[in-house]
Amino acid sequence: MQESIENKKLSHLNAAGEAQMVDVSGKTPTLREAIASGQVRMKVATFEAIVGGNAPKGDVLGTAKIAGIMAAKQTAQLIPLCHPLPLHKIEVQITPDAELPGYQIQATVTTKAETGVEMEALTAVSVAALTLYDMAKALDKSIQIEAIRLLSKTGGKSGNYRAD
Amino acid sequence: MQESIENKKLSHLNAAGEAQMVDVSGKTPTLREAIASGQVRMKVATFEAIVGGNAPKGDVLGTAKIAGIMAAKQTAQLIPLCHPLPLHKIEVQITPDAELPGYQIQATVTTKAETGVEMEALTAVSVAALTLYDMAKALDKSIQIEAIRLLSKTGGKSGNYRAD
Amino acid sequence: MQESIENKKLSHLNAAGEAQMVDVSGKTPTLREAIASGQVRMKVATFEAIVGGNAPKGDVLGTAKIAGIMAAKQTAQLIPLCHPLPLHKIEVQITPDAELPGYQIQATVTTKAETGVEMEALTAVSVAALTLYDMAKALDKSIQIEAIRLLSKTGGKSGNYRAD
Amino acid sequence: MQESIENKKLSHLNAAGEAQMVDVSGKTPTLREAIASGQVRMKVATFEAIVGGNAPKGDVLGTAKIAGIMAAKQTAQLIPLCHPLPLHKIEVQITPDAELPGYQIQATVTTKAETGVEMEALTAVSVAALTLYDMAKALDKSIQIEAIRLLSKTGGKSGNYRAD
Amino acid sequence: MQESIENKKLSHLNAAGEAQMVDVSGKTPTLREAIASGQVRMKVATFEAIVGGNAPKGDVLGTAKIAGIMAAKQTAQLIPLCHPLPLHKIEVQITPDAELPGYQIQATVTTKAETGVEMEALTAVSVAALTLYDMAKALDKSIQIEAIRLLSKTGGKSGNYRAD
Amino acid sequence: MQESIENKKLSHLNAAGEAQMVDVSGKTPTLREAIASGQVRMKVATFEAIVGGNAPKGDVLGTAKIAGIMAAKQTAQLIPLCHPLPLHKIEVQITPDAELPGYQIQATVTTKAETGVEMEALTAVSVAALTLYDMAKALDKSIQIEAIRLLSKTGGKSGNYRAD
Numbered sequence: 015m016q017e018s019i020e021n022k023k024l025s026h027l028n029a030a031g032e033a034q035m036v037d038v039s040g041k042t043p044t045l046r047e048a049i050a051s052g053q054v055r056m057k058v059a060t061f062e063a064i065v066g067g068n069a070p071k072g073d074v075l076g077t078a079k080i081a082g083i084m085a086a087k088q089t090a091q092l093i094p095l096c097h098p099l100p101l102h103k104i105e106v107q108i109t110p111d112a113e114l115p116g117y118q119i120q121a122t123v124t125t126k127a128e129t130g131v132e133m134e135a136l137t138a139v140s141v142a143a144l145t146l147y148d149m150a151k152a153l154d155k156s157i158q159i160e161a162i163r164l165l166s167k168t169g170g171k172s173g174n175y176r177a178d
Numbered sequence: 179m180q181e182s183i184e185n186k187k188l189s190h191l192n193a194a195g196e197a198q199m200v201d202v203s204g205k206t207p208t209l210r211e212a213i214a215s216g217q218v219r220m221k222v223a224t225f226e227a228i229v230g231g232n233a234p235k236g237d238v239l240g241t242a243k244i245a246g247i248m249a250a251k252q253t254a255q256l257i258p259l260c261h262p263l264p265l266h267k268i269e270v271q272i273t274p275d276a277e278l279p280g281y282q283i284q285a286t287v288t289t290k291a292e293t294g295v296e297m298e299a300l301t302a303v304s305v306a307a308l309t310l311y312d313m314a315k316a317l318d319k320s321i322q323i324e325a326i327r328l329l330s331k332t333g334g335k336s337g338n339y340r341a342d
Numbered sequence: 343m344q345e346s347i348e349n350k351k352l353s354h355l356n357a358a359g360e361a362q363m364v365d366v367s368g369k370t371p372t373l374r375e376a377i378a379s380g381q382v383r384m385k386v387a388t389f390e391a392i393v394g395g396n397a398p399k400g401d402v403l404g405t406a407k408i409a410g411i412m413a414a415k416q417t418a419q420l421i422p423l424c425h426p427l428p429l430h431k432i433e434v435q436i437t438p439d440a441e442l443p444g445y446q447i448q449a450t451v452t453t454k455a456e457t458g459v460e461m462e463a464l465t466a467v468s469v470a471a472l473t474l475y476d477m478a479k480a481l482d483k484s485i486q487i488e489a490i491r492l493l494s495k496t497g498g499k500s501g502n503y504r505a506d
Numbered sequence: 507m508q509e510s511i512e513n514k515k516l517s518h519l520n521a522a523g524e525a526q527m528v529d530v531s532g533k534t535p536t537l538r539e540a541i542a543s544g545q546v547r548m549k550v551a552t553f554e555a556i557v558g559g560n561a562p563k564g565d566v567l568g569t570a571k572i573a574g575i576m577a578a579k580q581t582a583q584l585i586p587l588c589h590p591l592p593l594h595k596i597e598v599q600i601t602p603d604a605e606l607p608g609y610q611i612q613a614t615v616t617t618k619a620e621t622g623v624e625m626e627a628l629t630a631v632s633v634a635a636l637t638l639y640d641m642a643k644a645l646d647k648s649i650q651i652e653a654i655r656l657l658s659k660t661g662g663k664s665g666n667y668r669a670d
Numbered sequence: 671m672q673e674s675i676e677n678k679k680l681s682h683l684n685a686a687g688e689a690q691m692v693d694v695s696g697k698t699p700t701l702r703e704a705i706a707s708g709q710v711r712m713k714v715a716t717f718e719a720i721v722g723g724n725a726p727k728g729d730v731l732g733t734a735k736i737a738g739i740m741a742a743k744q745t746a747q748l749i750p751l752c753h754p755l756p757l758h759k760i761e762v763q764i765t766p767d768a769e770l771p772g773y774q775i776q777a778t779v780t781t782k783a784e785t786g787v788e789m790e791a792l793t794a795v796s797v798a799a800l801t802l803y804d805m806a807k808a809l810d811k812s813i814q815i816e817a818i819r820l821l822s823k824t825g826g827k828s829g830n831y832r833a834d
Numbered sequence: 835m836q837e838s839i840e841n842k843k844l845s846h847l848n849a850a851g852e853a854q855m856v857d858v859s860g861k862t863p864t865l866r867e868a869i870a871s872g873q874v875r876m877k878v879a880t881f882e883a884i885v886g887g888n889a890p891k892g893d894v895l896g897t898a899k900i901a902g903i904m905a906a907k908q909t910a911q912l913i914p915l916c917h918p919l920p921l922h923k924i925e926v927q928i929t930p931d932a933e934l935p936g937y938q939i940q941a942t943v944t945t946k947a948e949t950g951v952e953m954e955a956l957t958a959v960s961v962a963a964l965t966l967y968d969m970a971k972a973l974d975k976s977i978q979i980e981a982i983r984l985l986s987k988t989g990g991k992s993g994n995y996r997a998d
Binding site for chain 3: 897901904
C-alpha cells in the first residue's frame with residue numbers, strides 16, 4: 015500500500031520539485047461534494063459559560079457559522095495552489111458536545127466544477143473553529159482546535175472517499 | 179476556579195447577548211507577541227514522500243509558510259470580531275516530526291497595538307496546516323490537523339500567558 | 343396575497359431557523375440580468391460644486407462608477423450567504439438630477455449562472471453612492487443615500503420581476 | 507451659507523480636477539467616533555415573516571450585523587480614496603420598526619487616527635441593509651434601503667457634527 | 671494599418687466615452703491560454719547575493735512564484751474592468767539570467783471561459799517581479815522591472831496572438 | 835562597492851535561508867515617503883486612439899489612477915513579506931508621452947510607520963500600468979510595461995535614496 019502511495023506524485027510539485035497549480039483544463043465539470051469536520055475543546059466552565067450566555071441569542075455559534083461560510087468563499091485566496099471555483103452550497107453546523115467538552119463542527123460544500131471542494135470544507139471548519147476561539151478567549155486561553163479532517167468526498171475522476 | 183470564569187463575561191457578547199467587537203479605544207498601544215502551534219499528522223508513506231520530494235527545492239514547506247504569513251495579515255477579514263491591526267513581524271516555522279509522523283507548525287506574531295495578536299498567530303498556523311493538507315491530499319486524504327492552540331502571549335493589560 | 347408570502351419560506355433559514363446558503367447545485371445555469379437603482383440627495387450648493395468642479399475631468403462620477411463596478415465583484419465576500427459567481431457584465435450609470443438635487447445611480451449586472459445577480463447590482467449601487475458621499479463629504483455631511491432597490495430581474499426559474 | 511460651501515474645495519479633487527487621496531500625514535491621531543444610520547422598508551407580510559421566523563435563533567439579524575461589522579473593516583478596499591485605518595470598535599444595531607414596517611440600522615465606529623471613520627460607519631450600515639435584503643428577497647423583491655446618512659461625528663480638526 | 675486600429679473601438683469605453691466592462695454574455699466559453707513575460711534587472715552583486723543566498727532553500731524565487739500565482743487569482747479585484755473568471759492553471763517560472771543580470775519571469779494561465787486570461791498572466795508576472803524587488807531591496811534599491819508584455823494568447827473569437 | 839553589498843544580508847531570509855518577514859517592532863514610527871515610476875509603451879495608433887477617445891471624459895486615465903490607488907492599499911495582501919501599514923496619502927499621476935509613445939506613470943505614497951512604503955508606490959505604478967494595458971488591449975496586444983523603479987525614498991533609519 016505504501017508503494018502505491020510512493021508511486022503517486024505530489025500533484026502540486028512539477029518535475030523540478032517546484033510548487034505549481036494542477037492543470038484542470040482537461041477535466042469535465044461534475045457535481046462534487048466534500049464534508050469536513052473538526053472540534054474545539056475547552057474547559058468545562060468555558061463550555062458552560064458559552065452554552066448559558068449563548069442561549070438567548072445564539073450569537074456565538076451564529077457568528078462562527080457565518081465566519082466559516084464566508085471563509086469557504088475565500089479559500090482560493092488563502093491556499094496558494096487552490097483553484098478559484100463557483101460554489102453551490104456551503105453549510106456549517108456546530109453542535110455542543112458536553113463530553114468533550116466543547117463543540118463539534120461540520121462543513122459541507124458542493125459545486126459543479128473541474129476539481130473538488132475539500133479545501134473549501136476544511137477551510138470553513140478551521141475558520142469557524144478559530145472564531146469560536148476568538149469569542150471565548152477572554153474566558154479560556156487553553157482552548158484547543160482538534161481533529162480537522164475530511165469526512166467524505168464525492169464526485170470527480172479520483173472517486174469517492176469516506177473516512178473510517 | 180470555575181466560579182471566577184463564570185464571573186468573567188464573554189467579552190464579545192454585549193448585555194443583550196449579541197455579538198460585538200470589543201472597544202479598545204481606551205487602551206494604550208503596547209508591544210505584544212503571541213505564539214501559536216499545531217500539527218499535521220499523516221501516513222508514514224505520505225510523510226516520506228513529502229520529505230523526499232521536498233528535499234531539492236523545499237517548496238511544500240516554503241509554500242505553506244508563505245500561506246501562513248499571508249493569512250495572518252487577513253485575520254481581521256476572516257474572524258468577524260477581530261480588530262484590524264498593523265503587524266510588526268510574522269514568522270512561521272514548520273518542522274518535520276518522524277514520530278508523529280507529520281509536521282509541527284509554530285507561528286509568532288508581534289505588534290505594537292491596543293489589543294493582542296493571538297488570533298493572527300492561530301490563523302497563521304491554521305492556514306499553513308491547510309496548505310500542507312492541500313499539497314499532499316493527492317497522496318493521502320486522511321491527513322489530520324491537530325492541537326492548534328496558543329503557546330504564549332505577552333504584553334497587554336490582561337497579563338502574560340504560557341500554556342502548560 | 344400576504345398568505346402566499348407567509349407560505350413561502352425564508353430561503354436562507356433552514357428548518358432550525360439557522361442561517362444557511364441556498365443550495366443551487368440542482369439548478370441549470372441560465373442567462374440572468376438584474377438592474378438596481380438608488381439616489382444620493384445633497385444640498386443645492388454641494389450639487390453645484392460637484393457639477394462645476396467635475397466638468398473638466400469627470401473624476402467624481404468616474405471614480406464612483408469604478409467603485410461600484412469593483413464592489414459588484416466583491417459581493418460574495420460582503421454578503422455572507424451570496425454565491426460566488428462569474429459575472430459577464432457590470433455597468434454603472436450616474437446621472438445628475440437637479441430636481442433632487444443630487445445623483446441617480448443605476449447598475450446592470452448580467453451572468454450565466456445557477457442563481458441571480460440582484461445582490462451584485464444592489465451592491466454596485468450602494469458602493470457607488472458611498473463613494474459619491476466620500477468625495478463630497480468635506481462640503482456637506484448631510485448627504486443622504488436613498489431608495490436603493492431592485493428595478494428588474496430576468497432569467498431563472500422564479501420568473502421575471504419588474505418594480506412598479 | 508452656500509457661499510461658504512462653494513469656497514470650500516472638494517478635497518478629493520486636486521488643482522487639475524483629478525481624483526486624489528487627501529494627504530493626512532500632517533495630522534495628529536485623535537480619538538474619533540462616527541455614527542451612521544439607515545433603514546430597510548418592506549411589506550408587512552415580509553416583516554412579520556422575518557420577526558416570526560427569526561424568533562428562535564435570531565440568525566437574520568445576527569447575520570446582517572456580522573456582515574456590517576466585517577464590511578466596515580473592508581471600507582478602504584471598497585471606497586477608492588479612503589485611508590486604511592486601524593479600527594477600535596465597530597457596533598451594528600438592528601431594531602425592528604413595525605411602523606415602517608422594517609428595520610432601523612445604526613452603526614458606531616471608533617478609532618484613534620489621523621482621519622475620521624464616517625465612511626466605515628456608513629459602509630457598515632449599507633452592507634447590513636444589503637444582507638437583510640438578501641435574506642428576505644425570496645419573500646419580497648420590493649424591499650427598499652433608505653435614509654443612509656451620518657448621524658454624528660466627533661474628534662478631528664474639522665469639529666463635531668450632529669445631524670438635525 | 672493604423673486605420674484599422676482607429677476603426678476598432680476602445681472596448682472598455684462606451685459611446686459616451688465612459689469606462690465600462692465589456693459584456694461577454696453572448697460569448698461561448700472556450701479553452702483559453704495566455705502567456706506573459708517580464709524581467710527584473712539588478713546589480714551584479716545583488717544577483718550574485720540572491721543566487722548564493724538562495725541556493726540552499728530556494729525561498730526567494732519560491733516566494734515570488736507563489737506571490738505571482740496568488741495575484742493571478744486576484745486579477746479581477748485589482749483591474750477594475752476585468753471579469754471574474756474560474757482559472758484552470760496558473761504557472762509562474764523564474765529563471766536566472768546572468769547576462770541581464772537578473773531574472774526572467776514567465777506566467778502561463780489557462781481557463782475555459784467567455785473571455786481571455788491575458789490580464790491574469792500579466793498580473794502574475796508583475797506581482798512576482800514586485801516580490802523579487804521586495805526581497806532584494808535591502809541590497810539594491812535600483813532594481814528595475816522591465817519588459818512586461820503578452821507573449822501569446824490562444825482561444826477566443828479574436829484569434830490567436832503571438833508576439834514577434 | 836560589491837563587497838559592501840555582499841556583507842549586507844538579504845533581510846527577508848533568516849539564518850537558515852528561509853523566507854521571513856522583517857521584525858520592525860524595535861523601530862520608531864517616522865514620516866516616510868516613496869516615489870516610484872514606470873511607463874507603458876504602445877503603437878502610435880494606439881496612443882492616438884487613447885488620447886482622442888479619452889479627451890471628452892478622461893476615463894481611461896482616471897480608471898488607471900483609481901486602480902493604482904486601490905492597489906497600493908492591497909500591497910500587503912499581494913507581496914508576501916510586506917507589513918500591513920496605515921497609509922497617509924497615495925497619489926498616482928499619468929502623463930502622455932508622445933515621444934515614447936505611451937504614458938509615464940508616477941506614484942507617491944506617504945505614511946508614518948516603522949517601515950517604508952516603497953512597495954506600495956511600486957505596486958500602485960504596476961497596477962495602474964496593467965489597467966492601461968487592459969483598457970487598450972483590444973487595439974494593441976503588443977503594449978509593453980517598462981522601467982518600473984523606485985525614484986526616491988525619504989524617512990527611516992536606512993536613510994534617503996534618490997535614483998540617478
